Amino acid sequence: MTAKKEPWQDWKHITKLDPDKPITESALETIIESGTDAIMISGTQNITGKNVSHLISLLKDYEIPKIIEPATPDAVIYDAVDYLFVPLVLNTGDLKWIVGKHVDWIMTHEIQWHEVVPEAYIVLNPDSAVGKLTRSNTALNTEEVIAHAQYAEKYLRIPIVYIEYSGTYGDPRLLKRLSGILDEASLFYGGGIDTKEKATEMKRYADVIVVGNVVYTDIDSFLETV
């Protein structure tokens, strides 16, 4: 890591909430008081300005840092959030997930660039919604994943490399390799973290772990991941 500049670079645990899934106000309060560092509003399917706005309205009285991670230009909302984490998918099979949607977004929005943090996703679960939607080449071997990560860090100089196993637990050995190779970008890991053991294992290598689904299935297990 280079000299830390942004508050997000001190985070260790992010909770990802899906605006397409209902959540009670008491569950939300439990999450916010859990010790997680930030709430990321993100999802792959049925993400609309309306359901994103609704989730933001539920969060608006809490001081926890809030991030929107838009899947499409339509879901980009700036009010009442601290950051826009805007992904590109390095191993996509479709240009629009690297440059197309981004150009559409720039043409249709007044962008607050100081809130924007680019994320370079490498999507590794072929059965996930994000893997299918982005037609990602998930069959990368370790050396290929490393080369993609170096491309993001050294060539594009993107500050976040995000290893996304969305819905399944990934290979800690891959994260270990990546953590030894990346020295400027922050390494984010997301996918299948639903116990304290998995959270501890992945956090050993990743700078930040992102926990999502278990919030909706087992809030007590979620609390153990923090």
Next chain:
Amino acid sequence: MTAKKEPWQDWKHITKLDPDKPITESALETIIESGTDAIMISGTQNITGKNVSHLISLLKDYEIPKIIEPATPDAVIYDAVDYLFVPLVLNTGDLKWIVGKHVDWIMTHEIQWHEVVPEAYIVLNPDSAVGKLTRSNTALNTEEVIAHAQYAEKYLRIPIVYIEYSGTYGDPRLLKRLSGILDEASLFYGGGIDTKEKATEMKRYADVIVVGNVVYTDIDSFLETV
């Protein structure tokens, strides 16, 4: 422009030499003594390690800054050059010109990252070799070109936006618009500069003009572009 850090950020005129085209030693000497700021070794067709090496060997006793701009991983040579300007093509129709060839390069070379400068190309001449090879969408309107340039500058934070009309002279009004919008990236222009008037016109808006073909067709006209 932000605070200048790299010597290349002071350049105004680059001469692009194609390793696939023969050049005499006296023509080379004329070019080097012309006042051009740097020699860029670059080409789209028939670029091999061998012809690149040959051109580098002809240049090796001159102190002028030398750049390789590789079109394929095979043509990447580090010896005796000062920089590698490594392009991606923002408006390509084929992923390999944004991420594929770059990953291949990273997997097969020991990269001297401190020599690497990324360039974000926007290719606008449909009849050029580079336009055809990269299947670029050259039919962008001005607003679309601007959005691509902002994507490169603000999102990817690439230090060079390169407007490439390869072989034909572009629209100075487009360059004027871009020069008013970019404030961190250097604006490079290449294509059809073969007179003092065209050089002066494009240099008014571009930080750097790149002059190529006229070297091979009319060396006296080339000298007027400097």
